[in-house]
Amino acid sequence: MLLVQGGDPRAFEVLYDRHGGAAFSLAYRMVGRRAVAEDVVQESFLSIWRSKARYEPERGSVRTWVLGVVHHRAIDALRHHLRHDRRRAEVEGIEERQEARELTDIEAARREQATDVRAALSSLPGEQSRVIELAYYGGFTHTQIAEMLDVATGTVKGRMRLGLEKMRRQLGGDAA
Amino acid sequence: MRAGHEQYDENIAPYLLGALPELEAQLFERHLETCPDCRLALERLRVAAEALPQAVEPLEPPPELKESLMQTVWAEAETRPGGLPKRHAARSLLGRPLRLGSARAVVATACALAIGVGIGIAVGNGGGGGGHETVSARVDHSRAPSGDATLTLPAGKAGGAILTVHGLPDPGPGRVYEAWVERQGRMHPAGALFSVGSGGSGAAAIPGSLEGAQAIAVTAEPDGGSSQPTQAPLLTVNLS
Numbered sequence: 001m002l003l004v005q006g007g008d009p010r011a012f013e014v015l016y017d018r019h020g021g022a023a024f025s026l027a028y029r030m031v032g033r034r035a036v037a038e039d040v041v042q043e044s045f046l047s048i049w050r051s052k053a054r055y056e057p058e059r060g061s062v063r064t065w066v067l068g069v070v071h072h073r074a075i076d077a078l079r080h081h082l083r084h085d086r087r088r089a090e091v092e093g094i095e096e097r098q099e100a101r102e103l104t105d106i107e108a109a110r111r112e113q114a115t116d117v118r119a120a121l122s123s124l125p126g127e128q129s130r131v132i133e134l135a136y137y138g139g140f141t142h143t144q145i146a147e148m149l150d151v152a153t154g155t156v157k158g159r160m161r162l163g164l165e166k167m168r169r170q171l172g173g174d175a176a
Numbered sequence: 177m178r179a180g181h182e183q184y185d186e187n188i189a190p191y192l193l194g195a196l197p198e199l200e201a202q203l204f205e206r207h208l209e210t211c212p213d214c215r216l217a218l219e220r221l222r223v224a225a226e227a228l229p230q231a232v233e234p235l236e237p238p239p240e241l242k243e244s245l246m247q248t249v250w251a252e253a254e255t256r257p258g259g260l261p262k263r264h265a266a267r268s269l270l271g272r273p274l275r276l277g278s279a280r281a282v283v284a285t286a287c288a289l290a291i292g293v294g295i296g297i298a299v300g301n302g303g304g305g306g307g308h309e310t311v312s313a314r315v316d317h318s319r320a321p322s323g324d325a326t327l328t329l330p331a332g333k334a335g336g337a338i339l340t341v342h343g344l345p346d347p348g349p350g351r352v353y354e355a356w357v358e359r360q361g362r363m364h365p366a367g368a369l370f371s372v373g374s375g376g377s378g379a380a381a382i383p384g385s386l387e388g389a390q391a392i393a394v395t396a397e398p399d400g401g402s403s404q405p406t407q408a409p410l411l412t413v414n415l416s
Contacts, residue, residue: 009246009253011400014352014369016242018399024237026229037400038241049249060226062350062399075194093368113359117231120224134196142195165225 012049020045021067026067030074030137040077046071071136078139120170128163131156181211188217192225260291260309313341313411320410323376327392327413337382339368339392344376344410347396354401355380356409358391366392369401390416 023044028037048055048069055065121129134140134148142160146153184207190196191204208214222297238298313325329337339355347353355366372378393409 007253008400009249009259012249013242013246014399016245018350020242021234022229024234025232025235028235029232034238034241038238041237041241042245045245046248049252064226068226071194073227098416102335113227114230114232114234117227120227121231132193132228133191135190136225137344140195141197142190143197145195157186157190160193160195161186161221164189164192164221164224167227168221171223171227 012045015048015062015066016045019063023065023066023070026070027074030071030139031077036077037074040070040073044073047073075139116171117167120167123170124163124166126164128159131159132163132167135160181207181213183209184208184214184350185217186222188214189225192218192221202313220297247338310416313413315411316409320376323411325394325411325413326413327382329386331416336377337386337392339382339394339413340377340379341372341394341411344372344378346372346376350399352399352401353378353380353394353410354397354405355382356393356395356405357382357384357389358393359389361390363393363405365401365403369397386415390414 020041023041024037027040027044028034031037031040044066048066055062116174121132124132131149134145135142140148142153142156146156149156184204187196187200187204191201208218225375248386288390309329311327311329313327315323315325317323320343323341324343325339325341327337327339336357344353352369352371355368355370356363357366365384366380368380370378370380386392392413392415393405394411395405395407395409397406
C-alpha cells in the first residue's frame with residue numbers, strides 16, 4: 001500500500017487486480033446500473049491513487065478499506081445522482097449479471113465467507129434484515145427508511161443495532 | 177461515559193451502515209473522538225457491518241474499466257515530480273518496462289520464458305553444449321516442507337535469469353513473493369514479484385545482470401512489494 005500511495009502504477013495495478021472485482025460487485029449491487037457502477041469504481045480507485053483516501057492498517061485489511069471507499073462513493077452517487085428506484089436492480093440485474101470467472105483458493109475461501117454472511121443476514125428477523133439492506137446496499141438514510149416503513153426513526157435505529165449485534169455473534173465476533 | 181452519550185449511542189449502527197445524513201455523521205464522528213464507550217461499541221459491531229460486502233454476488237468488471245483507469249494512472253504518474261518509479265520496474269527481455277503488465281503478467285511472462293529456457297537447456301545438453309547454468313536453491317523447509325526452487329542463469333550471469341519454484345505455500349492474503357538480489361551483504365529488490373498457483377508452482381524473471389551478486393533470495397511481502405525484506409528468506413540461491 002505504501003508503494004501505491006507513493007505513486008507506483010504497478011503496485012496500483014496489483015491493488016486493482018486483487019480488489020477491483022469485489023469493488024465492482026458491491027457498487028453494482030448498490031447502484032444497480034453498470035455504467036454508474038463503473039463510474040463509482042473508477043472514482044474510488046482514482047481517489048485511492050491520488051491519496052485522497054488514506055489507508056490506516058490498524059483499521060483493518062486493505063480489502064475492507066477499499067470496499068469502504070467504494071461504499072461511500074456509491075452512497076454519494078445514490079443520494080446525489082440517482083433516484084431510488086428499488087425495482088431497477090431486479091430488472092437490470094438478471095440481464096447484466098455475469099459471474100466472476102476466477103476461482104482461486106482465495107476466491108473459494110471468500111465464497112465460503114459469503115455464504116456465511118448471507119446465512120447470518122437471512123437468519124435475522126425480516127424487520128431487521130430489511131433496514132440493514134435498505135441502509136447498506138440501498139444507501140437510504142435512517143429517516144428515509146422510517147418514512148418508507150412508516151415507523152419512528154428510533155425504531156429503525158434499534159432494528160439496525162439488534163440486527164448487527166446478531167450478525168456479529170453469528171459471524172463469531174463474540175470475543176470482540 | 178461522556179455527556180450526550182445516550183443520544184449518540186443509538187447512532188452507532190446507522191453510522192456503520194452509512195445511514196446517517198452527512199451532518200449527523202460529522203457530529204457523530206466528533207463525539208467519537210471524546211467518547212471511549214461509543215468507540216468500543218462501534219468496534220464491536222464493525223465486524224458485522226464490514227462483512228456485508230461479502231454477501232454480494234461476485235461480478236466481473238469490464239476489462240475497459242481497468243484499461244481506462246490504468247491509462248489515467250500512468251498519465252498522472254508520468255507528470256508527477258520524480259516521474260515513474262524505477263526501482264521495482266519489471267522488464268521484458270528487451271529491457272523495456274512492462275507498462276501494461278501486472279504482477280500476474282510478469283509471472284506469466286516468466287513462465288513462458290521458463291518453458292523456453294527449459295527447451296534451450298534440453299537442446300543445448302543434447303548437442304553437447306548449452307549456454308545456461310541451473311543452480312538449486314536452499315529452502316527453509318520448516319516453512320515450506322515440500323518446497324524447492326532453481327535459478328536458471330544465462331552464460332556470464334547476464335540479464336534474464338529465471339527463478340522457478342515448486343511446493344511453496346500461498347504467500348497469504350494481500351501478499352506476494354518478492355525476489356531480492358544480495359550484493360555485498362545487502363539485499364536489493366530484484367524487480368520481480370510473483371505469486372504461486374496450485375501445487376505452489378510459480379516463476380519469476382529476474383531483470384538485470386547478476387554479475388557480482390552473492391545470492392538471490394525470496395520473501396513474502398505485502399502487495400506491491402517492499403523496499404527491504406520484512407522477514408527471513410524462504411529460499412536462497414547462492415551465486416558466489
